[in-house]
Amino acid sequence: MTFSIHGITVSRGIAIGRAVPVVSSRVDVAHYFIEPGQTQAEFTRLRAARDAVAGELQRLQQDMSKEDSPPELAALLDVHLMLLNDETMAAGIRQCISERLYNAEWALTTQLEIISRQFDEMQDPYLRERKADMEQVAERVLRHLKGAAAQPVATPPPRAARQQDLPLDGAPDAPLVLVAHDLSPADMLQFKKSVFAGFVTDVGGKTSHTAIVARSMDIPAVVGARSASQLVRQDDWVIVDGDAGVVIVDPSPIILAEYGFKQRQAELERGRLARLKNTPAVTLDGQRIELLANIEQPADTAAALAVGAVGVGLFRSEFLFMGREGQLPDEDEQYLAYRAAVEGMHGMTTTIRTIDIGADKPLDDRRADTHLNPALGLRAIRWSLSEPAMFLTQLRAILRAAAHGQVHLLIPMLTHGREIRQTLELIDKARAQLDARGQVHGPVKIGAMIEVPAAALSLRLFLRYFDFLSVGTNDLIQYTLAIDRADESVAHLYDQLHPAVLRLLANTIAEGARQGKPISVCGEMAGDPGMTRLLLGLGLRSFSMHPSQILAVKQEILRADAAKLAPWAHAVAESDEPAELLLG
Numbered sequence: 001m002t003f004s005i006h007g008i009t010v011s012r013g014i015a016i017g018r019a020v021p022v023v024s025s026r027v028d029v030a031h032y033f034i035e036p037g038q039t040q041a042e043f044t045r046l047r048a049a050r051d052a053v054a055g056e057l058q059r060l061q062q063d064m065s066k067e068d069s070p071p072e073l074a075a076l077l078d079v080h081l082m083l084l085n086d087e088t089m090a091a092g093i094r095q096c097i098s099e100r101l102y103n104a105e106w107a108l109t110t111q112l113e114i115i116s117r118q119f120d121e122m123q124d125p126y127l128r129e130r131k132a133d134m135e136q137v138a139e140r141v142l143r144h145l146k147g148a149a150a151q152p153v154a155t156p157p158p159r160a161a162r163q164q165d166l167p168l169d170g171a172p173d174a175p176l177v178l179v180a181h182d183l184s185p186a187d188m189l190q191f192k193k194s195v196f197a198g199f200v201t202d203v204g205g206k207t208s209h210t211a212i213v214a215r216s217m218d219i220p221a222v223v224g225a226r227s228a229s230q231l232v233r234q235d236d237w238v239i240v241d242g243d244a245g246v247v248i249v250d251p252s253p254i255i256l257a258e259y260g261f262k263q264r265q266a267e268l269e270r271g272r273l274a275r276l277k278n279t280p281a282v283t284l285d286g287q288r289i290e291l292l293a294n295i296e297q298p299a300d301t302a303a304a305l306a307v308g309a310v311g312v313g314l315f316r317s318e319f320l321f322m323g324r325e326g327q328l329p330d331e332d333e334q335y336l337a338y339r340a341a342v343e344g345m346h347g348m349t350t351t352i353r354t355i356d357i358g359a360d361k362p363l364d365d366r367r368a369d370t371h372l373n374p375a376l377g378l379r380a381i382r383w384s385l386s387e388p389a390m391f392l393t394q395l396r397a398i399l400r401a402a403a404h405g406q407v408h409l410l411i412p413m414l415t416h417g418r419e420i421r422q423t424l425e426l427i428d429k430a431r432a433q434l435d436a437r438g439q440v441h442g443p444v445k446i447g448a449m450i451e452v453p454a455a456a457l458s459l460r461l462f463l464r465y466f467d468f469l470s471v472g473t474n475d476l477i478q479y480t481l482a483i484d485r486a487d488e489s490v491a492h493l494y495d496q497l498h499p500a501v502l503r504l505l506a507n508t509i510a511e512g513a514r515q516g517k518p519i520s521v522c523g524e525m526a527g528d529p530g531m532t533r534l535l536l537g538l539g540l541r542s543f544s545m546h547p548s549q550i551l552a553v554k555q556e557i558l559r560a561d562a563a564k565l566a567p568w569a570h571a572v573a574e575s576d577e578p579a580e581l582l583l584g
């Protein structure tokens, strides 16, 4: 039966495919595809983990028989041993490994989900309660698997090659759509270049970092789709309508045909936009606009060049640090990554932002931030200043990479004058340390992100110390409106057209221009073609966004007359109801 789930649109386009649910578990579970030749090794890992758990349970039983334990406990361990050896579960896991090429952990959680649903449907309350036992047994196995984890496939096999390997019911070549309760930004990054044609998550907001990575992958995605991970089952046909923020499950042939048509139209539009790659971004009245790329990894520079970006306006360096279970990259590893990005841009400017960890970007995958208000806590530069040795390591790596090309150094979330001075002192110290070692480094321009209202309201301070500013509208909106950008329950209040946001933005652009300092916008607003005319009219001349958005924004620029837009844009920014002027 066809039904639809409404969420939040984060990445445009339409994906039609079979659902692959990724089940969340209390144990941190890696999801990756194995190579066909690795299935035996995966069976062996699984068997070893199962044997270890059986040994554990048997030892517990022996210990209990020596003590005076209640007989119910012994019976419970019997149940656990029985469930551990359940042949239906084992066969399902083996099938997921051998046919779908899931790693053992993923296969186990997928099968657990299927069996859990069967338990939920049971009439007998005693049997229904055995679901919790099944989960406990599975978690024991997962913990052992984690201890003996195989290396994830860094780059899962490309889509075309993989699809033939997946014998999905009656549709061996069907694209795959990943459905999850939540995905961390690090998970998302792991799925980059993977087989998935679309993403759906229950939680998340438009500018949550998971959504941002999905957007950078240029794959249709819907977040905040509430209970999608519970409603959608393995191999269900789903349509991800990234334009409308809707997921359609089990679509009828008429709906499928309609969406197939829309997909082809979108392809044609893409083809048309691709022709703009080498057209200079100049407005009708001759204003040259700088279109820069936001990247998460050095390899993303290829996508930036492919759409004609003239530099990198934001390299979110924290992605090098995430999901490494405490093993942070050392100076040389970071240097090589930054250098790869700089060289990847062939001499064009690469703006490297120092680590912005915290809030919805935890260092370790799924390790919950236990602070009460993580977005207001030890995040970004606050974290860096609290870990000076780590920060100096990063600064030295960036300064060394600057010897290979033009580097801008960007500092996130600065608020106080003393934070600014401390940061600049540490940059000087990093330089001095390199000099003392006799190590080559290059000059950098230093910029601050304006993403806290306090910073936007004390621009003089920032302009005194910095060579350039970059407005992080994602956080500026979050902090101005007191809306957690990652929380779908308040996503309807996240408003880039709120008068307070527009006033802060307009004032920052104007003040920068008055003092002759370059101002860029690198938040998601810069990549929204619906905002291009407004930003141009407010005087913005440098936009940084995901490569996938550059050509659509360029098209708007080519059609705009910046001088004519100026009075209208300032009226919008001063209005109490900007949305009415902009959209109406």
Ligand code: PEP
Residues within 6 Å of the ligand: 212, 314, 316, 356, 451, 471, 472, 473, 474, 475, 476, 522, 523, 524
């Ligand atoms: C922003 O806040 O707008 C920004 C670009 O930084 P991030 O999204 O990484 O927080």
Ligand code: MG
Residues within 6 Å of the ligand: 412, 451, 472, 474, 475
């Ligand atoms: Mg930010």
